[in-house]
Amino acid sequence: MGSAQRVSGPDGDWMVRTVPGSQAVKTYRCPGCDHEIRVGTPHVVAWPADEYGSAEDRRHWHNGCWQARGRRGPTRRWW
Numbered sequence: 001m002g003s004a005q006r007v008s009g010p011d012g013d014w015m016v017r018t019v020p021g022s023q024a025v026k027t028y029r030c031p032g033c034d035h036e037i038r039v040g041t042p043h044v045v046a047w048p049a050d051e052y053g054s055a056e057d058r059r060h061w062h063n064g065c066w067q068a069r070g071r072r073g074p075t076r077r078w079w
Contacts, residue, residue, distance in 0.1 A: 013048070016045070016066070018042070019043050021040045025039060032069055042063065043060055045060050046058070
């Protein structure tokens with residue numbers, strides 16, 4: 001996996017790391033659409049920038065859901 005990049009947006013500051021499909025070895029639930037991110041699916045991991053290193057605050061998002069988060073927001077309260 002690549003290193004995390006700090007991203008600033010209207011919803012705050014985030015640390016974001018891309019996960020290539022070849023390194024996606026577990027199934028996660030995307031907070032943007034509430035659907036599964038299946039094994040082998042490229043996606044992003046994001047967490048609040050002020051919580052760097054806290055695994056409990058990390059969420060795995062589909063790439064499209066992460067890009068659309070400003071328009072849709074999470075499907076339920078994750079943070």
